[in-house]
Amino acid sequence: xxxxxxxxxxxxxxxxxxxxxxxxxxxxxxxxxxxxxxxxxxxxxxxxxxxxxxxxxxxxxxxxxxxxxxxxxxxxxxxxxxxxxxxxxxxxxxxxxxxxxxxxxxxxxxxxxxxxxxxxxxxxxxxxxxxxxxxxxxxxxxxxxxxxxxxxxxxxxxxxxxxxxxxxxxxxxxxxxxxxxxxxxxxxxxxxxxxxxxxxxxxxxxxxxxxxxxxxxxxxxxx
Amino acid sequence: xxxxxxxxxxxxxxxxxxxxxxxxxxxxxxxxxxxxxxxxxxxxxxxxxxxxxxxxxxxxxxxxxxxxxxxxxxxxxxxxxxxxxxxxxxxxxxxxxxxxxxxxxxxxxxxxxxxxxxxxxxxxxxxxxxxxxxxxxxxxxxxxxxxxxxxxxxxxxxxxxxxxxxxxxxxxxxxxxxxxxxxxxxxxxxxxxxxxxxxxxxxxxxxxxxxxxxxxxxxxxxx
DNA sequence: GTGCCTGAGACGTCGGATGTCTTGCACGAC
DNA sequence: GTCGTGCAAGACATCCGACGTCTCAGGCAC
Numbered sequence: 359x360x361x362x363x364x365x366x367x368x369x370x371x372x373x374x375x376x377x378x379x380x381x382x383x384x385x386x387x388x389x390x391x392x393x394x395x396x397x398x399x400x401x402x403x404x405x406x407x408x409x410x411x412x413x414x415x416x417x418x419x420x421x422x423x424x425x426x427x428x429x430x431x432x433x434x435x436x437x438x439x440x441x442x443x444x445x446x447x448x449x450x451x452x453x454x455x456x457x458x459x460x461x462x463x464x465x466x467x468x469x470x471x472x473x474x475x476x477x478x479x480x481x482x483x484x485x486x487x488x489x490x491x492x493x494x495x496x497x498x499x500x501x502x503x504x505x506x507x508x509x510x511x512x513x514x515x516x517x518x519x520x521x522x523x524x525x526x527x528x529x530x531x532x533x534x535x536x537x538x539x540x541x542x543x544x545x546x547x548x549x550x551x552x553x554x555x556x557x558x559x560x561x562x563x564x565x566x567x568x569x570x571x572x573x574x575x576x577x578x579x580x581x
Numbered sequence: 582x583x584x585x586x587x588x589x590x591x592x593x594x595x596x597x598x599x600x601x602x603x604x605x606x607x608x609x610x611x612x613x614x615x616x617x618x619x620x621x622x623x624x625x626x627x628x629x630x631x632x633x634x635x636x637x638x639x640x641x642x643x644x645x646x647x648x649x650x651x652x653x654x655x656x657x658x659x660x661x662x663x664x665x666x667x668x669x670x671x672x673x674x675x676x677x678x679x680x681x682x683x684x685x686x687x688x689x690x691x692x693x694x695x696x697x698x699x700x701x702x703x704x705x706x707x708x709x710x711x712x713x714x715x716x717x718x719x720x721x722x723x724x725x726x727x728x729x730x731x732x733x734x735x736x737x738x739x740x741x742x743x744x745x746x747x748x749x750x751x752x753x754x755x756x757x758x759x760x761x762x763x764x765x766x767x768x769x770x771x772x773x774x775x776x777x778x779x780x781x782x783x784x785x786x787x788x789x790x791x792x793x794x795x796x797x798x799x800x801x802x803x804x
Numbered sequence: 805g806t807g808c809c810t811g812a813g814a815c816g817t818c819g820g821a822t823g824t825c826t827t828g829c830a831c832g833a834c
Numbered sequence: 835g836t837c838g839t840g841c842a843a844g845a846c847a848t849c850c851g852a853c854g855t856c857t858c859a860g861g862c863a864c
Contacts, residue, residue, distance in 0.1 A: 361817070400817060419824075419846060
């Protein structure tokens with residue numbers, strides 16, 4: 359194994375074993391390189407790789423630190439990876455989202471706060487009845503993110519956030535080519551929100567499924 | 582933005598835009614560095630970071646290539662990230678798995694081949710009635726992976742593969758501390774397999790839920 | 805035709821030099 | 835005494851050039 363890969367594993371080991379805790383500062387590059395037995399150049403490759411996936415946080419002029427290691431932060435790297443997927447796998451991502459999002463919405467039904475419900479309502483009201491496609495899709499993302507956050511599971515939330523990225527483009531195409539898509543989306547959002555307000559997990563789940571399935575069906579028919 | 586980060590973005594852009602396709606070979610380091618306007622060292626940091634998440638594949642003495650970009654390959658990086666999570670978030674991972682795995686099992690019910698069913702049967706038979714805990718957990722992983730592969734969604738499959746890692750340890754603890762866990766697991770596996778053979782998606786889903794929920798419940802009670 | 809050998813090409817690693825940024829401290833004005 | 839400015843140290847950012855190691859292809863011997 360290359361020395362850089364060894365260094366990656368060793369740093370990973372230090373964190374997993376607890377020798378380095380979230381927020382801790384690493385020894386300076388030259389020291390750490392000497393400790394691990396490699397050059398500073400090679401060590402930097404390892405550090406850079408770990409910082410790309412949000413394990414380390416390097417601050418020029420200051421030092422290198424272990425991040426909080428929150429699921430949210432680490433799964434952020436997921437969206438970077440997901441960006442690379444080509445359009446022919448969008449359907450698979452969408453299928454996964456169709457599994458997760460209704461479940462998250464159902465979970466949210468029993469946990470969402472009045473405050474959050476009002477915030478979602480305001481958000482939908484503000485959008486009006488005839489938004490642009492871009493506005494609608496942005497609102498769509500925000501709406502679902504708000505609900506999923508209320509599921510209380512940060513891993514689930516981050517995962518959906520990462521998966522939603524690649525389907526965003528698909529939703530924009532749909533809005534541009536399918537005429538009733540906008541009004542249908544608005545209607546479905548209202549229905550989901552109403553179900554949440556009723557604390558009706560089953561209804562919320564069903565509406566969420568319908569909501570995503572309609573995108574999926576459209577996409578499947580156009581590919 | 583640092584030159585290395587710029588390089589990462591530029592390489593990413595070349596791939597996403599299609600200028601570089603899966604399997605393509607990159608210009609040699611010195612050339613690419615010159616093209617992108619940075620030193621070879623800095624470029625190498627970018628390449629190393631992208632190879633950690635399986636975007637690039639560097640082969641010493643040969644060259645640097647774009648990987649296949651399969652969902653399977655890219656989500657493999659997920660397990661690397663997941664390794665960093667501390668035990669207090671295992672429950673959240675397990676909750677996500679409890680959503681995905683039953684859904685995947687249900688999908689498999691209508692698609693799984695006779696051949697695959699027989700393979701799973703053999704696998705369970707080979708394990709016998711009194712396996713060691715380690716054997717059981719290894720078999721458990723293999724069993725579920727086989728089923729999820731039959732769901733026909735490679736994104737789903739890779740995602741579950743990545744999520745299953747951190748819960749593995751939990752399952753081992755359980756096997757060691759809860760006496761009837763082994764026999765119960767064996768029984769549940771048989772039940773899932775029987776449901777699949779009957780092409781009964783609903784039953785398969787329910788058994789899969791029960792299967793995971795029992796681990797989850799035990800874990801929740803011991804933390 | 806087969807197999808070994810060799811050389812070119814490309815990545816792997818290293819050491820050092822210089823630039824840039826952050827931070828903390830000391831000094832001086834108010 | 836307090837606040838603000840300026841300097842200096844520490845740490846990361848970037849670069850250059852050199853040498854080691856590995857892979858692969860082509861030539862040569864059998």
